[in-house]
Amino acid sequence: MNTSPRNWFVYSKRLVATTYKAAKKHDCTDAAAAMAFDFVFAVFPALFILSAFIGAFGIAPEDFSRLLDDLGIVMPLAFIEIVEDNIKHLVDSSQSLLFIGIVGVIWSASASMSTTMTALNRALGLKEMRSFIERRILSFCLVLVFGTSLFFLTNLMVFSEQIDGLLRQNGNFTHEIPSLAMVLGKVAAVSGTLMGAALIYRYVPAEKQYWSAIAPGSLLFFVLWTGVVAFFQFYVQSFSYYSLVSGVFGVVIVILLSAYIVAFTLLLGGELNAAVLRLRSTK
Template identity: 50%
Template sequence: MRCTLLCYSRSTRPNRRVATRPKSTTSRGSEEAMSLREPPVSDTHRIRSAILHTVRGAYNHDCADAAAAMAFDFVFAIFPGVIVLTALLVVMDIPVEAFGALLHEFGVVVPGPLIEVIEDNLIHAADAPQSFFVLGIVGIIWPASASMSTTMSALNRAYDTRENRTLWRRRLLSIVLIILLGLALVVLFNLIVFGEQVDTWLERNWALSMEAPSLAGFIRHTAGVIGTLVAAALIYRVAPDVRLRWLDVLPGSLLFLAQWTLIAGGFGYYVRNFSYYNVIYGVLGGVIIMLLSAYLVSFTLLLGGELNGALYRQRQQRLFPWLQDGHSMRTRD
């Protein structure tokens, strides 16, 4: 009996479980596990993937149609912009002929035929009444802001994000961008004029020969390249409804500068040697050249935005692996 009770008490005694420490799941362990599951991607593969996504995005996001709309609005803003520019030249005491010479120095980054059209309009607009200045401001702001609004929509598609800003906010931001770009253009002209004055002073006081390297020419080319790069970076950073850093928009800005320089040189050479616009289109030849130049510039701008969007998605998916294509990026709000 005693043995039976003892066996019963031992069999009914609850089993004591030894508490074990859970395995630590630190971030380092998760990163090591993830690295074991997914092999590292080489830089060559990332570059190839970015180029492929850029070309595919330019096709899927209808960059050709958006560039046509941007060029159309840009052409409407040319003549009012020339009136405003002429008035600014009068205020800055810069002759129109001197400004035409400065425009030809920008042939590195601006298509030559477009420069000739702007120069011809400048000469005719110089005789216009000063009362046209106000009309020119209104005429340039509205179509230019419409072109910038189209650019915003196209760059949002490049980042696969939706537009969360209101219509009046987008229009106001477009106007501010146009004003900032105009002020940057004025500063650029002042730098060029300052470089010419320094050249004149050096020739007069230091008896430099004309064959010596010109400081004004160096300032023209450097300011043109830097100004184009900064303007493109400003548009790429502010236009899309995505939080971006300046470093995020640098690749697209460099691509835009390289493409624009090549297109400007190639298109200018083609127009001077092989084209027959004046024979076929007559008086409209200048308008056709201006439209084609504006279209090429707009398309290269959107192509740089597609590259920025592709690289940005790569970084987001590397930091947050659960993000897939089609998910919205971080918006500004």
């Protein structure tokens, strides 16, 4: 196989063109809007679940706030502030909200995952053969995995803080290396974003995909989403006008825009995976 720079340039150009045409043909913008609509309905029940678990397991809201701060590299800062404020208010609420939150998240996530299944199947040229029950079970499992991962990450942050405290007792050792809590938080946030996208690309389509086949889309999702987050942070820090819409309208705008960008970049990554497979088959 010829791997000269010219051939790589030609291949990359064809790949970008194929991905763009497929995304336009499959109406990814419309599908992303439908997914974002369901994402938004899943946000607030998810806050109920998080607040209930935080109270039930004795996790301090400050520890969860540190986790949200570390997740800032993969989530818009304004969205994290919204979640953090709501968690602090909900953590003192009745634990009966847990059941309401679980039902709401499962239903909303299932609806959104169904739209994702349809869009990814269309991109890969697959026909959906799974039953309604199978699709809902898959959606439930993915929601459970993501929720458990977030809970584990929270406890990881708490545990790493304790290790930092022990290391500080050993002279100047901690002055020579970054905080363990900070490093673990950043690594977990990056790896969690990549793994979350990879799990969706592998298991959501009608046919399970190879790990090597979903790597391009997962990387594209991470790069695009990280770039969008950087833009959010730059905008908030650089433009005072943002404070004028940071009230109720700002909350709505941030949530809707974040959900839409997540959905669109996720679908675009799926189209890239499909384009890579098509180009491989034509060689």
